[in-house]
Amino acid sequence: MVQVKSYATLRKETLARDRGLREKVMSLEEAAARVSDGDHVAIGGCTMSRTPMAMIWALIRAGRKDLTISRSITSTEGDLLFAAKVSQHVITSWFTQGIVWGVSKVMRHYTEHNLARFEEWSHMSMGLRYRAGAMGIPFMPSRSMLGSDVGREVGESLKRMTCPFTGEVLALLPALNPDVALIHVQRCDAFGNAQIDGLQFMDIDMAMAAKSVILTTERIVANDQIRRAPDQTRIPFFAVEAVVEVPFGAAPHECYGLYEPFFDHLDLYARLSAADPIKGPADYLQSYYHGARDWPDYLSKLGLAELIDASRRGRSVYND
Amino acid sequence: MTKPLEPSAYTASELLAVMAARLMRDGQIVFAGIGIPLLAATLAQRQFAPHLTILFEGGTIGPFIVPGELPPSTNEQRCTRRANMVLPITDVLLLLQRGYVDVGFMGGAQIDRFGNLNSSFIGDPARPKIRLPGTGGGNDISSLTQMIVAMKHEKRRFVADVDFITSPGYLHGGMSRAQSGLSHGGMWRVVTDLAIMGFDETTREMKVLALHAGVSRADVLANTGFALRFDPDLETTPPPRPDELAVLRHLDPERLYTA
Numbered sequence: 001m002v003q004v005k006s007y008a009t010l011r012k013e014t015l016a017r018d019r020g021l022r023e024k025v026m027s028l029e030e031a032a033a034r035v036s037d038g039d040h041v042a043i044g045g046c047t048m049s050r051t052p053m054a055m056i057w058a059l060i061r062a063g064r065k066d067l068t069i070s071r072s073i074t075s076t077e078g079d080l081l082f083a084a085k086v087s088q089h090v091i092t093s094w095f096t097q098g099i100v101w102g103v104s105k106v107m108r109h110y111t112e113h114n115l116a117r118f119e120e121w122s123h124m125s126m127g128l129r130y131r132a133g134a135m136g137i138p139f140m141p142s143r144s145m146l147g148s149d150v151g152r153e154v155g156e157s158l159k160r161m162t163c164p165f166t167g168e169v170l171a172l173l174p175a176l177n178p179d180v181a182l183i184h185v186q187r188c189d190a191f192g193n194a195q196i197d198g199l200q201f202m203d204i205d206m207a208m209a210a211k212s213v214i215l216t217t218e219r220i221v222a223n224d225q226i227r228r229a230p231d232q233t234r235i236p237f238f239a240v241e242a243v244v245e246v247p248f249g250a251a252p253h254e255c256y257g258l259y260e261p262f263f264d265h266l267d268l269y270a271r272l273s274a275a276d277p278i279k280g281p282a283d284y285l286q287s288y289y290h291g292a293r294d295w296p297d298y299l300s301k302l303g304l305a306e307l308i309d310a311s312r313r314g315r316s317v318y319n320d
Numbered sequence: 321m322t323k324p325l326e327p328s329a330y331t332a333s334e335l336l337a338v339m340a341a342r343l344m345r346d347g348q349i350v351f352a353g354i355g356i357p358l359l360a361a362t363l364a365q366r367q368f369a370p371h372l373t374i375l376f377e378g379g380t381i382g383p384f385i386v387p388g389e390l391p392p393s394t395n396e397q398r399c400t401r402r403a404n405m406v407l408p409i410t411d412v413l414l415l416l417q418r419g420y421v422d423v424g425f426m427g428g429a430q431i432d433r434f435g436n437l438n439s440s441f442i443g444d445p446a447r448p449k450i451r452l453p454g455t456g457g458g459n460d461i462s463s464l465t466q467m468i469v470a471m472k473h474e475k476r477r478f479v480a481d482v483d484f485i486t487s488p489g490y491l492h493g494g495m496s497r498a499q500s501g502l503s504h505g506g507m508w509r510v511v512t513d514l515a516i517m518g519f520d521e522t523t524r525e526m527k528v529l530a531l532h533a534g535v536s537r538a539d540v541l542a543n544t545g546f547a548l549r550f551d552p553d554l555e556t557t558p559p560p561r562p563d564e565l566a567v568l569r570h571l572d573p574e575r576l577y578t579a
Contacts, residue, residue: 047378047395049396094453099354103450107453122458122459123377123459124416125460127408143503144463146488147491147497147502150459150485150486169501199378200408203408254397256400257397317397
């Protein structure tokens with residue numbers, strides 16, 4: 001059964017954080033050191049969008065262990081976190097690379113052999129669990145996950161109650177308060193004021209629910225620029241512990257307005273993982289993760305032609 | 321009058337998309353999955369339902385898809401083209417709970433006689449033969465609004481009881497859905513490459529409402545894993561028209577979803 005963090009602990013942890021307007025720019029490796037073995041790590045974005053891939057790449061390279069991962073929908077990063085033995089427990093609503101590539105053989109291998117756990121909640125329930133966490137309340141009432149086996153499969157983690165006002169049956173979703181949220185954005189300042197273009201997914205609730213936020217950003221902008229359009233700021237600086245500037249930090253997934261998914265590379269990954277759910281991702285991790293000097297070297301392994309094509313497609317969203 | 325098209329003139333997926341599109345009504349708000357649901361809703365918009373609004377789970381209200389650039393999921397930037405609004409995932413899903421959505425529309429891997437869908441486990445969940453990708457928003461959509469499902473009509477997909485109820489239809493029939501706390505919505509139509517199915521008002525069992533041209537009752541029964549009934553007023557659907565197929569082929573020129 002899920003443990004909901006006590007309100008006293010939640011308040012105490014928040015008070016203990018350095019909430020001053022201070023610079024917090026660091027390297028991927030320094031940010032990775034702020035994630036501890038056993039942490040609950042929430043991953044921002046959704047499926048192949050704004051996935052903080054560079055940060056995940058750094059955590060895998062750093063050899064983190066026993067992370068509990070949560071995300072709205074989980075794609076290739078979930079495969080890799082299982083394959084790299086970084087996590088044996090993913091809480092999510094849907095887990096596979098993407099519809100067009102078929103069911104993930106890697107997810108299947110780990111879950112069907114009981115090597116790892118895919119804890120399934122409905123998509124809205126994932127969102128309301130982060131929202132409850134962000135609101136500082138222990139649970140959220142909801143009208144889905146009733147009747148079905150999805151609600152039954154999570155056992156005592158889902159409660160039912162009779163509404164004291166209307167007498168209706170409601171599902172009660174336990175709050176998620178992750179230890180760390182990893183979120184990739186288009187721009188933020190050195191303090192961590194983050195602006196997000198396009199789809200927000202569950203990132204804002206996730207950020208406000210978490211004990212700490214590690215931001216990776218396509219670019220760092222001046223605080224003055226943030227202050228010229230504060231209505232565009234989605235995550236406030238005081239929720240953020242680390243800022244890492246990583247251009248193409250969501251590759252080979254997409255980042256709204258900048259690049260679409262690197263489809264050729266994702267086809268290659270799909271072929272590798274479908275051919276052998278153990279050796280495929282292992283070979284992939286060896287050549288693209290452990291075999292890369294740094295993030296730019298990883299990008300160069302994806303290839304300049306594909307990077308340019310993904311950028312061309314990415315920018316096309318602003319065409320009329 | 322032009323002669324109706326023969327079945328060889330279109331694929332099973334195109335037939336599905338056309339038949340599903342014809343179930344849409346102008347002015348509806350449709351929560352659409354990727355693939356056939358999106359193609360069908362867009363076809364309806366272009367043919368007869370210009371005021372139909374598509375919602376995507378990724379957080380989009382009212383986009384228009386660029387032909388040949390179909391999104392790989394409901395969560396990429398391609399889903400936002402010419403949209404009226406983008407909003408967080410949780411909030412677009414809450415539109416279902418608030419009651420703004422007329423129809424939820426998705427594909428299905430396995431369905432049973434009460435319209436329950438399984439996209440989680442084949443076999444025992446404790447020791448699954450196949451672990452499937454899971455609910456995504458499927459459980460929310462089918463818990464909170466009226467549903468249309470489009471899928472291939474195969475015996476292994478149409479079973480008496482699904483191994484696992486991911487997205488609730490009428491659960492165990494009769495009043496069991498309402499009694500579980502699901503006060504609204506439910507499975508409305510199941511569209512396949514053979515027929516269109518609905519559900520009995522009392523027993524909530526699946527029944528065939530219409531057969532597609534050239535399909536017999538025996539064909540349907542041979543491809544269904546339970547004793548499926550036929551409505552006394554069984555109809556035959558008019559086959560896809562060239563203008564409908566032309567729209568689909570314009571939207572999906574590479575046949576990603578209509579091969």
